[in-house]
Amino acid sequence: MNTKQGWAGFVDEILDAPVPMRREELEALSPGDRALNREARKQFMIRGSVVHTxxxxxxxxxxxxxxxxxxxxxxxxxxxxxxxxxxxxxxxxxxxxxxxxxxxxxxxxxxxxxxxxxxxxxxxxxxxxxxxxxxxxxxxxxxxxxxxxxxxxxxxxxxxxxxxxxxxxxxxxxxxxxxxxxxxxxxxxxxxxxxxxxxxxxxxxxxxxxxxxxxxxxxxxxxxxxxxxxxLQKFPRTGKAKQAWANLLVAVEGSLGLLEQEPGAILRHERELHDATGGIIGDLTSTLHMLAIDAIDSGAERLDLDAVFGTKPAPAAAASASA
Missing domain, CATH: 3.40.50.300 (P-loop containing nucleotide triphosphate hydrolases)
Incomplete structure (x- = not known):
């Protein structure tokens, strides 16, 4: 971005969010189209989404x-x-x-x-x-x-x-x-x-x-x-500021493009994520982006924060996993 051409390219770039789909719709695609979909979601996650706090x-x-x-x-x-x-x-x-x-x-x-x-x-x-x-x-x-x-x-x-x-x-x-x-x-x-x-x-x-x-x-x-x-301040996790931290987590979660991530599921680990990142937005997004890329590449299509933090799965998730 340190040249007028580079800056113009940054300003001009528009990455559209990939069309939401279910797992069965993804699996119905050809191998090539599935790969393109996964790459498009990863690219949009990292370069196309910005949380306006x-x-x-x-x-x-x-x-x-x-x-x-x-x-x-x-x-x-x-x-x-x-x-x-x-x-x-x-x-x-x-x-x-x-x-x-x-x-x-x-x-x-x-x-x-x-x-x-x-x-x-x-x-x-x-x-x-x-x-x-x-x-x-x-x-x-x-x-x-x-x-x-x-x-x-x-x-x-x-x-x-x-x-x-x-x-x-x-x-x-x-x-x-x-x-x-x-x-x-x-x-x-x-x-x-x-x-x-x-x-x-x-x-x-x-x-x-x-x-x-x-x-x-x-x-x-x-x-x-x-x-x-x-x-620019860290996001605290006390008093009224706790809601701002929760809102940030939900916003970042929504930008990950994971097909089977339940909206709001990330809030089960809001304390652990705060402890791990100190409430610093850059550390939070980097952590979640790496986990989301792993979830897309592996086909899991959801964040496995229980494995990361050694916590017990939610009852519904545990029942689903044993079924």
Missing amino acids: AQFKAIETEILRRLMLNRYKSHGKLGVIVSGEPNIGKTTTITQIARRFERRRRGIGAVGSNAIPVIYVSVPPSCTPKLMLGEFAHFLGLPERARYNTGELMNTIATLIGTCGTELIVVDEIHNLNQRYRQMAEASDTLKQLSEKCPGTFVYAGVDVEASGLLDGARGRQISSRFQIMN
């Missing part, structure tokens, strides 16, 4: 609010920082929000054929201003030059962003910019200068951004004053 919706709402406000600001533009621990879903969240935004802009005819509504880049380790601008140049497809003036490249990129009608600029791995190191502080300044030179709302995402050094010192305080920090 309350946290996802809150972050999307804040980004859209700031996009609207920035249309009327010539300087001091507002942004959003999405922070959280590893595998909490930061990159998935920001890329899906950006994808939805671009698809809406296309849907209402708000962009031309040469427009680039969204730019997505990642901050490289040990980043310098030159490396940071290089990521933008790479995404936009600017020709590489052995030598270039950083100021000239900055102006070229800013002009191109304006010409292409870019509205949303997503900068991932922002935790790689630690203000305590001069070259990284200067790379952070480069992003600030770019935001003032071109239209577009900046969205940063990174691991535990508050502790990364990005917000340290005078530069960090300025970022904090302009960016709303949105923390």
Whole structure:
């Protein structure tokens, strides 16, 4: 996704959910069609389904609010920082929000054929201003030059962003910019200068951004004053939050495409799944996806969480297995 062609492919991709069917209908298919069905279900499970949690919706709402406000600001533009621990879903969240935004802009005819509504880049380790601008140049497809003036490249990129009608600029791995190191502080300044030179709302995402050094010192305080920090949280399993965890489990269960998975059966193991994943959505989906792929390939077509956690099957399931 770090080139305009790669990003466009991500935005354009539409995976339709496979048509639901019963086991006997699957078995009635030819061997080739059965294999195609299984592969389509696995592909949709992993790439075509996204659970829009309350946290996802809150972050999307804040980004859209700031996009609207920035249309009327010539300087001091507002942004959003999405922070959280590893595998909490930061990159998935920001890329899906950006994808939805671009698809809406296309849907209402708000962009031309040469427009680039969204730019997505990642901050490289040990980043310098030159490396940071290089990521933008790479995404936009600017020709590489052995030598270039950083100021000239900055102006070229800013002009191109304006010409292409870019509205949303997503900068991932922002935790790689630690203000305590001069070259990284200067790379952070480069992003600030770019935001003032071109239209577009900046969205940063990174691991535990508050502790990364990005917000340290005078530069960090300025970022904090302009960016709303949105923390992606684990799903707790206490009080009212327990229902949100249950809703997430049911939503992910429904996206697995297993022919004989009883809706809601996953809730029998909601405690064990929480203990195993810590309430982290990335760990949960990875665990369930691997189990679901095994169930599809083996023909079981249901999650065998009793075998995973060493629990006793539900009475109905036990009776069915002994019949």
